[in-house]
Amino acid sequence: MKPLILVDENIPEAELYFENFGRVERFAGRNLTAADLGDAKALIVRSVTKVNATLLSASQVEFVGTCTIGTDHIDKHWLTSQRIGFSSAPGCNANSVVEYVIAALAYAEVDWQNLSFGVVGCGNVGGSVYRALSNLGAEVVGYDPLIDQNKFPIMGSLSDVLSCDVICIHAPLTRDGEFPTQYMIAADELMQLKPGALLVSAGRGAVVNNEDLLTVKKQRSDLRLILDVWAHEPWVCKELLAQAAIGTPHIAGYSWDGKVMGTRMISTALAQFWGAAISSEPASNVVTPSCSRPLPLSSEAWQQVRKIILQSYDIASDDQRLRNLVNNASSREDVERGFDQLRRNYPERREFRFTSPVDKPSDLAARQCLETLGFPFL
Ligand SMILES: NC(=O)C1=CN([C@@H]2O[C@H](COP(=O)(O)OP(=O)(O)OC[C@H]3O[C@@H](n4cnc5c(N)ncnc54)[C@H](O)[C@@H]3O)[C@@H](O)[C@H]2O)C=CC1
Ligand SMILES: O=C(O)C(=O)[C@H](O)COP(=O)(O)O
Numbered sequence: 083m084k085p086l087i088l089v090d091e092n093i094p095e096a097e098l099y100f101e102n103f104g105r106v107e108r109f110a111g112r113n114l115t116a117a118d119l120g121d122a123k124a125l126i127v128r129s130v131t132k133v134n135a136t137l138l139s140a141s142q143v144e145f146v147g148t149c150t151i152g153t154d155h156i157d158k159h160w161l162t163s164q165r166i167g168f169s170s171a172p173g174c175n176a177n178s179v180v181e182y183v184i185a186a187l188a189y190a191e192v193d194w195q196n197l198s199f200g201v202v203g204c205g206n207v208g209g210s211v212y213r214a215l216s217n218l219g220a221e222v223v224g225y226d227p228l229i230d231q232n233k234f235p236i237m238g239s240l241s242d243v244l245s246c247d248v249i250c251i252h253a254p255l256t257r258d259g260e261f262p263t264q265y266m267i268a269a270d271e272l273m274q275l276k277p278g279a280l281l282v283s284a285g286r287g288a289v290v291n292n293e294d295l296l297t298v299k300k301q302r303s304d305l306r307l308i309l310d311v312w313a314h315e316p317w318v319c320k321e322l323l324a325q326a327a328i329g330t331p332h333i334a335g336y337s338w339d340g341k342v343m344g345t346r347m348i349s350t351a352l353a354q355f356w357g358a359a360i361s362s363e364p365a366s367n368v369v370t371p372s373c374s375r376p377l378p379l380s381s382e383a384w385q386q387v388r389k390i391i392l393q394s395y396d397i398a399s400d401d402q403r404l405r406n407l408v409n410n411a412s413s414r415e416d417v418e419r420g421f422d423q424l425r426r427n428y429p430e431r432r433e434f435r436f437t438s439p440v441d442k443p444s445d446l447a448a449r450q451c452l453e454t455l456g457f458p459f460l
Contacts, residue, residue, distance in 0.1 A: 084103065084105050085103075085122075085123035085356075086104065086121055086123060086124075087100050087104035087105065087107070087123070088108075088109055088118075088119065088122040088124070088125050088126065089106050089107070089108055089126040090108070090109060090127050090131065091109065091111070091426065092425065092426050093126060093128060094338070094341050095342050095346075096126065096349075099345050099346055099349035100126070100349050100352070102358075103353060103358035103359070104123070107122075111130040111131045112130045112316070112422060114127075114131050114137065116138070116140055116141065119137075121142055122141065122143055123143060123144050123145070124143065124145040124147070124352055125138075125141075125143045125145070125146050126147045126148075126149065126348055126352075127146065127149075127155070128149060129150045129154075129155050130155070131155060132155050133148075133155060133157060133161070134156075134160055135157065135160050138164070138166070143166060144166060145166065145167040145168070145352055145355050145356070146166060146168050147168070147169045147170075147171075147352055148170045148171070148348070149171050149174070149341070149347070150171060150174075150335075151170065151172060151173065151174060151206065151207065151335065152254055152285075153170045154254060154255040154256070167351075167352075167355045169348060169351035169352070169355075171347040171348055173207075174340055174341075174343040174344040174347055175341065175343065176206040176207045176210045176340075177337070177340065177433055177456075178334065178336060178337035178340035178431075179207045179210075179211070179252070179284055179335050180210045180211050180214045181337065181395055181433055181434055182310065182330075182333075182334035182335075182395075183211055183250060183334075185391055185392065185394075185395040185397040186282060186308045186328050186397055187248075188387070188388040188391040189397050189401075190308065190328060191388070192248065192280060193379075193381070193384050194218055194219070194248075195218070195219050195220065195378060195379060195384070197221070197247040197248055198220070198221045198223070198246040198247045199212075199220050199222045199247070199249075200223050200225065200238075200245070200249045200250070201215075201222060201223070201224045201226075202225050202226075202240070202243055202249065202250070202253050202285075202289075203225075203226055203252040203253030203285060204226040204229060204233065204234055204252075205252070205254075207252040207284075208224065208252035208253070209224075209233070212234055214455070217375055217376075217454050218375075218376065218454060218455075219375060219376065219378065221236075222234075222236065223236045223238045223242050223243055223246060224237045224243070225237070225238060225239065225242065225243040228261060241274065244274045245274070245276055246276075247276070247278070247279060247280065248279070248281075248282065249275070249280070249282065250282045250284070251267065251281070251283045251284065251285050251289055253266070253285045253289050254285060255289060263286075263289045264289065265291040266289055267289060267290040267291065268290075268291040268294045269291070269297065272294060272295060272298040272299075272302075272305075273298060273302075275305060278306070280306040280307075281306070281307050281308070283307075283308070283309050284310040284311060284334040287311040287312040287314070287332075290313070292319060292322060295307070295322065296321055296322045296325065299325045307326040307327060307328075307329075308326065308327055308329075309322070309323075309326045309328070309329050310329075310330045310331075310333065311332050312332070315332060315421065316418040316419075316421035317414055317417055317418050317421070318331070318408050318417055320408050320417075328397065329401055330397070330400040330401055331400070331403070331404045331407075332421075332425065333400055333424075336428050336431060337431050337432065337433045339432060340433070376450040376451040376453075377450055378447065379445075379447050379448060380445070380447070382445070383443070383447050383448040384448075386443040386444075386445055386448040387443070387448050387451050387452055390439045390441075390443065390452055391434075393439060393440070394432075394437040394439065394457070403424055404421075404424065407420040434456040435456040435457070435458055437457070438458060439452070442459055
């Protein structure tokens with residue numbers, strides 16, 4: 083009999099990608115316990131399942147895969163000590179997060195052309211955001227003390243980044259090492275932000291101290307917030323959400339293409355671990371942003387671009403669904419349950435390169451800009 087592979091219910095296409103080398107059974111990620119593991123040989127999770135000795139020490143699991151970029155929910159040292167195989171899916175939904183940021187800017191009517199952007203964490207996600215914004219003609223500075231400082235044209239200190247018009251946070255959640263990120267953006271950092279600054283938080287909620295954020299935002303009505311991640315998920319603070327220009331339930335990386343890429347990358351890793359045949363082309367994180375810098379956009383052309391971006395990704399609906407949930411919930415449990423439901427039932431969102439706008443904009447610069455973003459006009 084084929085080995086049992088337990089797969090989170092929120093991982094699409096698992097049957098397609100895993101069933102030729104195992105029996106797939108689904109589980110609800112947030113509630114998985116040691117007693118549910120049975121004779122599973124592989125466990126495939128998302129970020130809501132804490133994988134550690136408590137969950138696995140009495141199990142037969144020999145491989146853990148997470149169809150996510152982030153790994154802060156996994157005790158990797160313990161897995162290594164037990165010789166349990168492990169793989170994450172680096173970069174699988176990086177392009178989805180880039181498109182989230184672009185759609186959020188479009189929805190908030192932030193014309194990126196003459197603004198300065200600071201990117202905290204310049205890995206697969208932050209690096210792609212950096213390149214996408216530079217390609218669109220924005221001025222970008224990165225802060226990432228752990229990478230080669232020549233990797234991007236302009237790197238600076240955290241203060242340099244905090245002095246920009248827009249600050250995009252894409253650092254992972256870490257609690258140790260020389261540069262831990264937990265609460266790295268707290269009251270002092272928030273008070274440094276320039277008047278009218280816009281903060282985009284799409285890494286992990288606890289990189290930003292949410293209590294400080296609420297306090298500072300109440301004192302500084304000039305600041306604008308775009309929040310996809312929350313320090314105490316699945317709970318969302320109603321007061322903080324009310325202060326956000328855009329608030330979404332941790333779905334920046336939830337394009338259909340990004341999620342399926344995660345499934346494919348982990349099925350490839352498991353097949354390699356077991357020496358099984360791979361059921362599809364080997365997966366990679368495919369998107370290479372174009373390097374051409376488009377022509378400057380007139381304000382009318384920018385509006386054409388904005389409209390097409392928002393037709394492709396209706397971020398307003400993501401924001402509205404979260405507000406409906408949080409504003410109508412009668413208890414903390416309601417919010418937590420609803421948050422997970424919004425994520426489980428997330429609509430199929432295709433990336434820009436798979437959506438053909440109905441109207442081709444008449445303006446050449448608008449068309450070039452959209453092509454730079456990946457829209458397939460030609
Ligand atoms: N909102 C969402 O839906 C999603 C959120 N994420 C989050 O974004 C994080 C980043 O993703 P990737 O870029 O793909 O990861 P990555 O591992 O490729 O890059 C992370 C970068 O952050 C840098 N970094 C670490 N500590 C730092 C610090 N103290 N200050 C500044 N930079 C620091 C690292 O050097 C690295 O270059 C993930 O760990 C995950 O938590 C990822 C995908 C979707
Ligand atoms: O890849 C990551 O890291 C993410 O944050 C995911 O996009 C979030 O997905 P879940 O694993 O929390 O469903």
